[in-house]
Amino acid sequence: MTDNRGQGSREVDITPQQQIEEEEVPPVAAWRRRLRNHTVVRRITIGVIALLLLPYALIILYLPPFVHPVSTLMLSELALLRGYDRRWVSLDEISPNIVRSVMMSEDGQFCFHNGVDWNQMRGVMEDALDGGATRGASTIPMQTVKNLFLWNGRSFIRKGLEMPLALAADFVWSKRRIMEIYLNVAEWGPGIYGIEAAAQHHFKVSASKLSSRQAALLAVSLPNPFTRIASKPTRNMLRLAAIVENRARRSGGYIKCVYP
DSSP states (O other), rough: OOOTTTSSOOOOOOOOOHHHHHHHHHHHHHHHHHHHHHHHHHHHHHHHHHEEEEEEHHHHHHHHHHHHOOOOOHHHHHTTTOOOOOOOOOGGSSHHHHHHHHHHHTTTTTTTTSEEEEEEEHHHHHHHHTTTOOOOOOOOHHHHHHHHHHSOOOHHHHHHHHHHHHHHHHHHHOHHHHHHHHHHOOSSSSBBHHHHHHHHHSSSGGGOOOOOOOHHHHHHHHHHHSSOOOSSSOHHHHHHHHHHHHHTTTOOGGTTTTTT
């Protein structure tokens, strides 16, 4: 009898369990690729978290009065090699006329909320849910953190980032510090930032010498200083300025957090 075993092609007998175990062991190259992908995702996640937390650290850094923050728009001016005009002045060097006018024009409840005017915000949300036209509900703290850390334009993403930053800023900074920073970073024209540069550019006076009418015109130009030019007011701007000037004159109890 002829034994044909060992002749021709030889087959390796693999038990089912051994075959499963060999199939479950990933190749080294695939394992390294997955490890690299995991590392990239982890680094991106850490970077995003750090970027989101950075403004909160800067809020603490900007607490001392000798720190003069710059806005994201100022940084963009530098990045585009355009430069800008901004001359920091302390709140004591700013006319109370502009403080009252800005408060009465932009945020009448500035002294009474914690960074977000929840009544105004609730009204905006109700209007949006009803399909009606939305109105602005940004407080001065919200506008301040937007100028410092975020970007212009309306979006729910920006608003979602803006609100907790405003609450944090209002908690860390005094109302006087918030007003001081806001007036020194607000944009009042192409390359014109801060109230001192604005007063000099539009009215050829220092921020400490602004009259009530000049202050009111600067305040009503804030929503869009490119089309609302304080030194060249339209009839509508003059009408709005008269309203703001009248409110500022009677603002007494509304500004006690800035002028006790």
